Amino acid sequence: xxxxxxxxxxxxxxxxxxxxxxxxxxxxxxxxxxxxxxxxxxxxxxxxxxxxxxxxxxxxxxxxxxxxxxxxxxxxxxxxxxxxxxxxxxxxxxxxxxxxxxxxxxxxxxxxxxxxxxxxxxxxxxxxxxxxxxxxxxxxxxxxxxxxx
Numbered sequence: 001x002x003x004x005x006x007x008x009x010x011x012x013x014x015x016x017x018x019x020x021x022x023x024x025x026x027x028x029x030x031x032x033x034x035x036x037x038x039x040x041x042x043x044x045x046x047x048x049x050x051x052x053x054x055x056x057x058x059x060x061x062x063x064x065x066x067x068x069x070x071x072x073x074x075x076x077x078x079x080x081x082x083x084x085x086x087x088x089x090x091x092x093x094x095x096x097x098x099x100x101x102x103x104x105x106x107x108x109x110x111x112x113x114x115x116x117x118x119x120x121x122x123x124x125x126x127x128x129x130x131x132x133x134x135x136x137x138x139x140x141x142x143x144x145x146x147x148x149x
Contacts, residue, residue, distance in 0.1 A: 089106065
């Protein structure tokens, strides 16, 4: 990334074509129509990556641009790796939507059990809270409808 050795290069990887063009390059629009994913579209925003990295460091610590770019590549690749595994499972089951359970399954299948279990607990808690919110909104909506009659 930092040395731009891949600028203008198209790589075909795991069924996706990655187009390594800089954001200032003037090329024809090669988007999802051509099956090419621009580098800026496959990577998490570097500002977000840097912000997450800073949260775990002492307040006076500095992070080099190279470190942020390296982490950006790593986390983006990790997300693609896990999501690809979950997507394959959904494809085999003839489903089009990847859900949280599929991501947990993929993490466990790929050997990331230390992440899969806490994520399962988080997902369970999240669904409980979402259910409670939905029930509260139904109650509020019902009360508002009664009041308007």
